[in-house]
Amino acid sequence: xxxxxxxxxxxxxxxxxxxxxxxxxxxxxxxxxxxxxxxxxxxxxxxxxxxxxxxxxxxxxxxxxxxxxxxxxxxxxxxxxxxxxxxxxxxxxxxxxxxxxxxxxxxxxxxxxxxxxxxxxxxxxxxxxxxxxxxxxxxxxxxxxxxxxxxxxxxxxxxxxxxxxxxxxxxxxxxxxxxxxxxxxxxxxxxxxxxxxxxxxxxxxxxxxxxxxxxxxxxxxxxxxxxxxxxxxxxxxxxxxxxxxxxxxxxxxxxxxxxxxxxxxxxxxxxxx
DNA sequence: CCCCAGGAGACTC
DNA sequence: GAGTCTCATGGG
Numbered sequence: 001x002x003x004x005x006x007x008x009x010x011x012x013x014x015x016x017x018x019x020x021x022x023x024x025x026x027x028x029x030x031x032x033x034x035x036x037x038x039x040x041x042x043x044x045x046x047x048x049x050x051x052x053x054x055x056x057x058x059x060x061x062x063x064x065x066x067x068x069x070x071x072x073x074x075x076x077x078x079x080x081x082x083x084x085x086x087x088x089x090x091x092x093x094x095x096x097x098x099x100x101x102x103x104x105x106x107x108x109x110x111x112x113x114x115x116x117x118x119x120x121x122x123x124x125x126x127x128x129x130x131x132x133x134x135x136x137x138x139x140x141x142x143x144x145x146x147x148x149x150x151x152x153x154x155x156x157x158x159x160x161x162x163x164x165x166x167x168x169x170x171x172x173x174x175x176x177x178x179x180x181x182x183x184x185x186x187x188x189x190x191x192x193x194x195x196x197x198x199x200x201x202x203x204x205x206x207x208x209x210x211x212x213x214x215x216x217x218x219x220x221x222x223x224x225x226x227x228x229x230x231x232x233x234x235x236x237x238x239x240x241x242x243x244x245x246x247x248x249x250x251x252x253x254x255x256x257x258x259x260x261x262x263x264x265x266x267x268x269x270x271x272x273x
Numbered sequence: 274c275c276c277c278a279g280g281a282g283a284c285t286c
Numbered sequence: 287g288a289g290t291c292t293c294a295t296g297g298g
Binding site: 027028118121122123124125126127128129166170204205206207208209210213226227228229230231260 | 277278279281282
């Protein structure tokens with residue numbers, strides 16, 4: 001995508017493949033909020049404010065160095081989503097989904113934060129997930145996502161107010177494994193999808209679905225196709241029991257997110273079955 | 274009172 | 287291997 005650096009702002013030329021609201025509202029990310037026309041949040045220890053102007057997405061107060069270090073990869077800006085949409089759109093279901101979901105970009109988020117966030121997500125709903133994560137961010141005393149060490153220091157007593165329920169012990173197990181080095185999150189990048197997934201599943205409370213979300217939303221591994229209740233609904237409704245996600249290869253993860261967002265949008269405007 | 278939510282673990286057969 | 291129960295919490 002074409003990038004311009006003007007008046008201490010980054011202007012990302014928008015060909016229709018970057019919708020800020022859809023990207024942050026599609027359930028991959030829990031710590032960005034909209035205030036008026038401006039989205040604000042934090043990732044990798046940096047705060048970001050951004051908004052849309054006709055033909056552009058504007059990152060406010062971001063210099064070239066910060067952009068190339070952090071946000072270029074975060075927003076997956078080197079990937080041509082329009083070209084991918086053309087290929088995926090040959091599937092008749094995805095063609096409809098893309099009409100609604102176009103503009104979603106798969107974020108490449110902090111690995112640790114994504115792991116904990118999706119551990120919290122299990123058998124939970126998105127508003128409540130956001131609340132738990134928000135309270136979790138307060139235990140380090142600040143707005144940053146707490147490190148594994150900070151979570152272990154807080155312990156069960158410190159986590160009690162988070163109201164994570166049965167997921168609390170999973171959070172602590174993940175923190176212990178990352179803190180003592182049994183799980184090296186940065187080492188999973190170079191592993192293939194299947195091996196990396198098996199490594200993540202050594203954490204208690206991490207199964208196929210949570211591992212896939214982490215691999216998709218933090219590692220950019222597009223083979224990951226998280227199957228939650230909504231996607232199972234989509235498969236049952238549009239494809240049937242012969243469904244195989246490799247039909248979307250090598251963009252399965254993007255297809256999954258389009259279908260997830262699409263089905264949730266459809267359910268808002270149609271009568272429940 | 275019921276059901277459900279971006280599931281996973283333990284248990285049974 | 288495939289079915290069930292249970293796990294906290296909050297909203298509808």
